[in-house]
Amino acid sequence: xxxxxxxxxxxxxxxxxxxxxxxxxxxxxxxxxxxxxxxxxxxxxxxxxxxxxxxxxxxxxxxxxxxxxxxxxxxxxxxxxxxxxxxxxxxxxxxxxxxxxxxxxxxxxxxxxxxxxxxxxxxxxxxxxxxxxxxxxxxxxxxxxxxxxxxxxxxxxxxxxxxxxxxxxxxxxxxxxxxxxxxxxxxxxxxxxxxxxxxxxxxxxxxxxxxxxxxxxxxxxxxxxxxxxxxxxxxxxxxxxxxxxxxxxxx
Ligand SMILES: C[S@@+](CC[C@H](N)C(=O)[O-])C[C@H]1O[C@@H](n2cnc3c(N)ncnc32)[C@H](O)[C@@H]1O
Numbered sequence: 001x002x003x004x005x006x007x008x009x010x011x012x013x014x015x016x017x018x019x020x021x022x023x024x025x026x027x028x029x030x031x032x033x034x035x036x037x038x039x040x041x042x043x044x045x046x047x048x049x050x051x052x053x054x055x056x057x058x059x060x061x062x063x064x065x066x067x068x069x070x071x072x073x074x075x076x077x078x079x080x081x082x083x084x085x086x087x088x089x090x091x092x093x094x095x096x097x098x099x100x101x102x103x104x105x106x107x108x109x110x111x112x113x114x115x116x117x118x119x120x121x122x123x124x125x126x127x128x129x130x131x132x133x134x135x136x137x138x139x140x141x142x143x144x145x146x147x148x149x150x151x152x153x154x155x156x157x158x159x160x161x162x163x164x165x166x167x168x169x170x171x172x173x174x175x176x177x178x179x180x181x182x183x184x185x186x187x188x189x190x191x192x193x194x195x196x197x198x199x200x201x202x203x204x205x206x207x208x209x210x211x212x213x214x215x216x217x218x219x220x221x222x223x224x225x226x227x228x229x230x231x232x233x234x235x236x237x238x239x240x241x242x243x244x245x246x247x248x249x250x251x
Contacts, residue, residue, distance in 0.1 A: 012210050014074045019050035020116030021195040027057040030141050030245045033186040042110040047099050048117020052079030059088045068094045104133040114142045127180050134250045146170050146244040156237035170244050182248035190243040200231050
């Protein structure tokens with residue numbers, strides 16, 4: 001991506017409540033499956049946090065201190081503002097870093113969280129590199145795009161293999177977790193409202209302001225076309241893929 005494309009991508013997404021499919025209810029569900037004692041002080045890393053919708057949910061539902069990591073400071077600024085408004089600023093630290101070069105020490109965290117972001121370095125590479133930062137018997141909770149049926153139409157298969165060759169079935173993702181030394185605890189599929197109501201519809205509502213801000217430049221128009229294409233693929237084939245949450249323990 002060119003610098004200009006990155007600038008536009010950030011601008012298209014930075015004022016959104018979230019930068020990918022998800023919801024506070026599903027974040028809480030994943031937390032409940034881990035069964036964390038709400039009175040126990042824990043340390044969480046939220047990697048690829050974006051503007052931090054799930055970071056806020058994590059802070060509200062645990063007695064934790066959270067380090068929230070994203071590559072782009074523009075997203076972190078919004079998280080910091082929201083944390084202040086909710087008086088959570090003492091417990092949330094936002095840091096701009098790349099997820100493949102994290103400033104952490106071994107066994108630092110009780111829990112590593114990542115919603116809709118690990119694909120940036122690839123699922124297997126991410127869980128492999130992050131494992132050393134989790135305490136023994138600590139947890140990993142990540143959401144990752146996955147096939148939710150055994151077979152699927154060629155068009156959607158080709159689309160996602162082009163976009164993200166590591167897309168796979170849930171059972172194969174669980175095998176990867178086991179291979180990398182994690183014990184799978186639970187998984188569940190994000191419902192469609194997480195995509196449509198919480199992510200795609202608000203994104204569609206921003207298209208026209210975005211296009212006029214960038215004076216209908218070719219880069220802006222291409223970006224909107226790409227997003228529209230992704231949305232139409234989802235609408236057509238939503239029975240075949242979703243994000244799945246994977247919860248696992250470091251053994
Ligand atoms: C699909 S968004 C998900 C954001 C947020 N977790 C959510 O669910 O709303 C992916 C996030 O990964 C971040 N990201 C992309 N590459 C990254 C990298 N190398 N290191 C850290 N964050 C990265 C993006 O800036 C973006 O915020």
